[in-house]
Amino acid sequence: MMQALSKHLFYPLWDLKDRSHRLQEWKQLEEQQWWPQQRVLCEQWKRLQAMLEYASHHSPFYREVFATSGVKPQNVKTEADLQRLPVTTKQDIRNQLDRFISDEYDKSALISAKTGGSTGVSLSLFFDEACQERRNAAQLLADRWSGWDLGIKKAAIWGNPPVPTTLKQKLRHHLLDRVIYLDTMNMNDHSMAEFVERWRAEQPGAVFGHAHSIYLFARYLKKHQITDCRPKGIVATSMMLLNHERTLINEAFGCEVTNRYGCEEVA
Structure with missing residues (x-):
């Protein structure tokens, strides 16, 4: 809904x-x-x-x-x-x-x-x-190729996540952005366990984040035999995925990962 x-x-x-x-x-x-x-x-x-x-x-x-x-x-x-x-x-x-x-x-x-x-x-x-606006529109198009769609809640694995403070920011976070964060600056077994619990509570439909950090979280899921984190799409960015990282991410999430190549000069 x-x-x-x-x-x-x-x-x-x-x-x-x-x-x-x-x-x-x-x-x-x-x-x-x-x-x-x-x-x-x-x-x-x-x-x-x-x-x-x-x-x-x-x-x-x-x-x-x-x-x-x-x-x-x-x-x-x-x-x-x-x-x-x-x-x-x-x-x-x-x-x-x-x-x-x-x-x-x-x-x-x-x-x-x-x-x-x-x-x-x-x-x-x-x-x-x-x-x-055109750059943002192009990103929406590319992200939808991964399996995400507008309105689907996201699990973001990223550093220094923004914290909404004003009423406008909080409204945008709740109505549009709809993101739960795993802070890669504080990534350990405890923070990943908490993130899994939040995932179960909020059921995000897509994963976005730093490629290697997504791999680390996927490795945690495999290690602890967690099989109920099942997004519709995964977008990894900031660096290329190595073949073994891609394979493990696909297995851990039961979903093919998309490696986004971004370029500030053009998109």
């Missing part, structure tokens, strides 16, 4: 309250994933050309790139044409960050983020609200 209310009532109402288009974007993605390949390719190329045109007019960095390369956006018709443009590097972005940002936006009003720094140095990124 609560799952259906969350998906069909609380999610739409919360988007309406926030004036967000996240669910609209998600529904479009749900439809577009079934398009024929040729239609997808045509749409990709259409959006790429629009992006090139926009960048040439509103990004100081790309305005200079087009001017010096002799390439005009309207003349980019094929992949070969696109390859005439110089490759933009992370160093370019670090050295000239402000010149990448559109002159139609105030940098201070944008949403900021950083990459994980897997190459040694993190990269600063900026998004407007529309972009952030």
